[in-house]
Amino acid sequence: MDTEIITIGDELITGHTVNTNxxxxxxxxxxxxxxxxxxxxxxxxxxxxxxxxxLALKRARLVITTGGLGPTHDDITKKAIVxxxxxxxxxxxxxxxxxRARFAKRGVEMPAINQNxxxxxxxxxxxxxxxxxxxxxxxxxxGRIFISxxxxxxxxxxxxxxxxxxxxxxxxxxxxxxxxxxxTTGIYESKLADKISHDLKLEPGVRLAYLPSYSGVxxxxxxxxxxxxxxxxxxxxxxxxxxxxxGRYIYGRDDxxxxxxxxxxxxDNDKTLVVAESCTGGExxxxxxxxxxxxxxxxxxxxAYANDVKIEQLGVDxxxxxxxxxxxxxxxxAMAVGCRKLLKSSYALxxxxxxxxxxxxxxxxxxxxxxxxxxxxxSYARKFNFGARRDTGRSxxxxxxxxxxxxxxxxxx
Amino acid sequence: MDTEIITIGDELITGHTVNTNxxxxxxxxxxxxxxxxxxxxxxxxxxxxxxxxxLALKRARLVITTGGLGPTHDDITKKAIVxxxxxxxxxxxxxxxxxRARFAKRGVEMPAINQNxxxxxxxxxxxxxxxxxxxxxxxxxxGRIFISxxxxxxxxxxxxxxxxxxxxxxxxxxxxxxxxxxxTTGIYESKLADKISHDLKLEPGVRLAYLPSYSGVxxxxxxxxxxxxxxxxxxxxxxxxxxxxxGRYIYGRDDxxxxxxxxxxxxDNDKTLVVAESCTGGExxxxxxxxxxxxxxxxxxxxAYANDVKIEQLGVDxxxxxxxxxxxxxxxxAMAVGCRKLLKSSYALxxxxxxxxxxxxxxxxxxxxxxxxxxxxxSYARKFNFGARRDTGRSxxxxxxxxxxxxxxxxxx
Numbered sequence: 174m175d176t177e178i179i180t181i182g183d184e185l186i187t188g189h190t191v192n193t194n195x196x197x198x199x200x201x202x203x204x205x206x207x208x209x210x211x212x213x214x215x216x217x218x219x220x221x222x223x224x225x226x227x228l229a230l231k232r233a234r235l236v237i238t239t240g241g242l243g244p245t246h247d248d249i250t251k252k253a254i255v256x257x258x259x260x261x262x263x264x265x266x267x268x269x270x271x272x273r274a275r276f277a278k279r280g281v282e283m284p285a286i287n288q289n290x291x292x293x294x295x296x297x298x299x300x301x302x303x304x305x306x307x308x309x310x311x312x313x314x315x316g317r318i319f320i321s322x323x324x325x326x327x328x329x330x331x332x333x334x335x336x337x338x339x340x341x342x343x344x345x346x347x348x349x350x351x352x353x354x355x356x357t358t359g360i361y362e363s364k365l366a367d368k369i370s371h372d373l374k375l376e377p378g379v380r381l382a383y384l385p386s387y388s389g390v391x392x393x394x395x396x397x398x399x400x401x402x403x404x405x406x407x408x409x410x411x412x413x414x415x416x417x418x419x420g421r422y423i424y425g426r427d428d429x430x431x432x433x434x435x436x437x438x439x440x441d442n443d444k445t446l447v448v449a450e451s452c453t454g455g456e457x458x459x460x461x462x463x464x465x466x467x468x469x470x471x472x473x474x475x476x477a478y479a480n481d482v483k484i485e486q487l488g489v490d491x492x493x494x495x496x497x498x499x500x501x502x503x504x505x506x507a508m509a510v511g512c513r514k515l516l517k518s519s520y521a522l523x524x525x526x527x528x529x530x531x532x533x534x535x536x537x538x539x540x541x542x543x544x545x546x547x548x549x550x551x552s553y554a555r556k557f558n559f560g561a562r563r564d565t566g567r568s569x570x571x572x573x574x575x576x577x578x579x580x581x582x583x584x585x586x
Numbered sequence: 587m588d589t590e591i592i593t594i595g596d597e598l599i600t601g602h603t604v605n606t607n608x609x610x611x612x613x614x615x616x617x618x619x620x621x622x623x624x625x626x627x628x629x630x631x632x633x634x635x636x637x638x639x640x641l642a643l644k645r646a647r648l649v650i651t652t653g654g655l656g657p658t659h660d661d662i663t664k665k666a667i668v669x670x671x672x673x674x675x676x677x678x679x680x681x682x683x684x685x686r687a688r689f690a691k692r693g694v695e696m697p698a699i700n701q702n703x704x705x706x707x708x709x710x711x712x713x714x715x716x717x718x719x720x721x722x723x724x725x726x727x728x729g730r731i732f733i734s735x736x737x738x739x740x741x742x743x744x745x746x747x748x749x750x751x752x753x754x755x756x757x758x759x760x761x762x763x764x765x766x767x768x769x770t771t772g773i774y775e776s777k778l779a780d781k782i783s784h785d786l787k788l789e790p791g792v793r794l795a796y797l798p799s800y801s802g803v804x805x806x807x808x809x810x811x812x813x814x815x816x817x818x819x820x821x822x823x824x825x826x827x828x829x830x831x832x833g834r835y836i837y838g839r840d841d842x843x844x845x846x847x848x849x850x851x852x853x854d855n856d857k858t859l860v861v862a863e864s865c866t867g868g869e870x871x872x873x874x875x876x877x878x879x880x881x882x883x884x885x886x887x888x889x890a891y892a893n894d895v896k897i898e899q900l901g902v903d904x905x906x907x908x909x910x911x912x913x914x915x916x917x918x919x920a921m922a923v924g925c926r927k928l929l930k931s932s933y934a935l936x937x938x939x940x941x942x943x944x945x946x947x948x949x950x951x952x953x954x955x956x957x958x959x960x961x962x963x964x965s966y967a968r969k970f971n972f973g974a975r976r977d978t979g980r981s982x983x984x985x986x987x988x989x990x991x992x993x994x995x996x997x998x999x
Binding site: 225 | 595596597598599600601602603604605606608609610611612613614616622623624625626627628629630634638656657658659660694697698699700717719738740765767775776777779780783793794795796797798799804806808861863865866867868869870871872874875876878879880881884885886887888889890891892894895899928929930941942943944973975976977978980
């Protein structure tokens with residue numbers, strides 16, 4: 174079923190907020206087999222909103238919007254809906270009671286402005302919002318479905334999962350789509366494409382996309398067929414080909430993250446991990462602990478931003494810093510070895526680099542980074558250059574550190 | 587000048603990648619005074635692409651696309667352009683030489699697949715790409731401008747800044763727009779709106795938007811007038827009103843970040859900072875060190891994920907952990923005090939909480955977090971609840987810690 178997602182807000186249209194809702198919703202409905210053809214963003218303007226709604230209802234049978242359902246004056250999605258579907262607004266006492274109770278729970282009185290959130294278009298199916306005061310709205314008429322969700326990402330997410338998905342599952346789609354993702358790291362896009370495309374002939378209805386990000390390049394397989402089983406078979410044939418061609422770079426599938434895969438390897442082997450971070454300032458630790466249950470294998474670490482912290486906490490020899498500098502192979506190794514000893518773990522990872530934009534030199538340009546690893550059996554460091562951008566360079570360094578550990582544990586040379 | 591941004595890629599339309607390019611480009615052109623009316627996303631399909639291009643050229647005078655200019659088979663934007671503008675592809679030797687040199691610099695041979703990136707539509711102005719092999723394309727005809735950029739975000743960014751912005755600056759726009767942003771934290775959206783809307787009358791051509799995020803609520807002011815000075819005056823009148831109404835919650839303007847504002851306060855006062863992080867696992871350190879120059883005031887920290895690390899490194903009394911647990915006021919205070927002593931700083935911030943989804947209890951539900959602060963004069967902790975979501979809860983905790991320090995330094999009670 175052709176689908177269009179419309180995200181609403183001046184903050185989106187002017188670029189002051191990155192549009193995460195479109196991706197969130199697209200992902201959910203795609204996985205159900207709906208085909209998203211268009212995503213459109215418009216500002217908080219009644220005129221643009223109405224035009225976008227009308228066009229979407231013409232070219233799609235399912236339309237999902239987010240944004241503009243809040244209590245403030247710029248929230249006018251309801252107004253556009255009322256005009257488009259020619260409905261009146263109806264007051265819902267139970268919604269008002271619910272909003273009041275929500276504020277009371279936080280120990281504050283409901284601001285008067287929130288009252289208008291209990292006024293809702295006639296005839297709409299209401300989707301409860303567990304985390305906020307704006308309920309979701311759904312209209313189905315003339316073979317078209319129109320769903321309106323709040324713009325706060327985790328509120329939209331909750332309503333999608335608890336309300337919209339069960340509702341949409343009840344609707345039959347003509348074709349089945351199977352989407353799979355293979356996640357690679359340690360190889361760049363065109364090199365990977367070269368390896369893959371050499372002997373590749375795609376079956377009809379199968380698409381392969383290369384999706385580069387800071388953690389690596391994802392391979393996305395989308396297979397369409399008359400039913401779910403046939404779509405799955407098509408997708409799996411391509412997956413097997415890809416595994417044969419570039420298996421050593423593949424660390425996971427679909428929602429696997431490198432941090433969760435490495436965490437599982439540690440847990441499976443009863444090993445523990447600590448980190449010693451300089452230029453990344455805690456990002457590697459954050460990444461590792463973003464996995465629920467990471468306390469089973471992650472003990473902690475030292476953010477050794479100043480050289481004194483490297484010397485006094487991690488026991489890095491001052492002579493190493495003088496002779497080689499903080500961004501050097503010996504310093505990375507000493508940081509990892511010292512951290513492992515200090516915090517008593519199986520493995521330690523260290524990162525020291527020039528994140529920039531300042532601090533580069535001819536022999537060590539901005540982006541130069543050493544990643545160290547220490548275990549009971551080995552200690553070594555690898556040199557990388559993650560480029561001149563502070564934010565992306567630091568992310569890349571954190572993922573490269575995890576990949577170094579993955580290869581160490583799996584003994585991939 | 588009405589503008590439409592079209593972002594291309596199956597990864598966007600299926601939601602597997604969040605669309606950061608649309609925001610990036612919208613922000614640049616909005617700041618120049620162009621009005622983005624629509625953002626559209628389509629998949630790697632020639633048909634959708636052509637339809638979106640045609641519609642955009644009808645309803646906008648400036649169209650900017652990203653994506654589909656890479657070397658792999660799913661990169662077909664050039665094909666759509668060639669059809670739409672009825673152009674031939676021309677081979678550019680100098681582009682091929684440049685791509686080859688780019689690979690040589692990394693010590694690898696150019697994959698054969700990259701050759702097709704030197705084939706470019708006739709008559710296009712070429713915008714060089716410093717970071718990648720896909721050049722930007724620009725067509726101007728019949729009062730319409732059509733610009734095509736690569737999809738890799740930092741490549742699109744570089745070409746926008748170095749090529750597209752200077753080009754667009756040369757084009758007159760009829761009206762001037764002034765956008766300003768006031769950044770608030772420590773107050774929720776509807777409470778802020780209540781305070782503000784009480785006596786507020788917006789002038790014609792002035793819009794105010796509330797943009798909640800994990801760091802707080804931004805107030806975005808957009809003022810349009812016949813010239814830049816008049817637009818600026820209108821915006822400033824609203825800014826003054828907002829500062830009068832809710833000044834204590836405003837920590838910065840426009841691109842100010844809480845981490846940079848707090849960093850500047852530390853630098854101005856010759857103070858240093860360290861962090862002791864449990865549930866955030868390094869996120870607070872990462873946030874602080876995302877500011878270039880943070881080594882002037884940030885020394886480092888301890889990621890004390892395991893209780894042993896809290897006891898052995900930070901000197902937290904084991905009796906505190908036994909009696910009150912790791913997520914408690916005394917533990918947060920002991921972590922901050924211990925970390926400040928260990929790393930010899932002016933201030934220490936600590937965070938200990940239940941990030942979830944597991945680990946909650948009746949008296950300490952998931953999201954319960956204590957943030958501690960230690961200085962030469964004071965040590966205390968505040969209790970928060972940042973909700974049940976691991977990712978957003980951790981981000982909120984990191985920002986709340988920075989706000990605690992900002993209020994301590996500025997003596998805001």
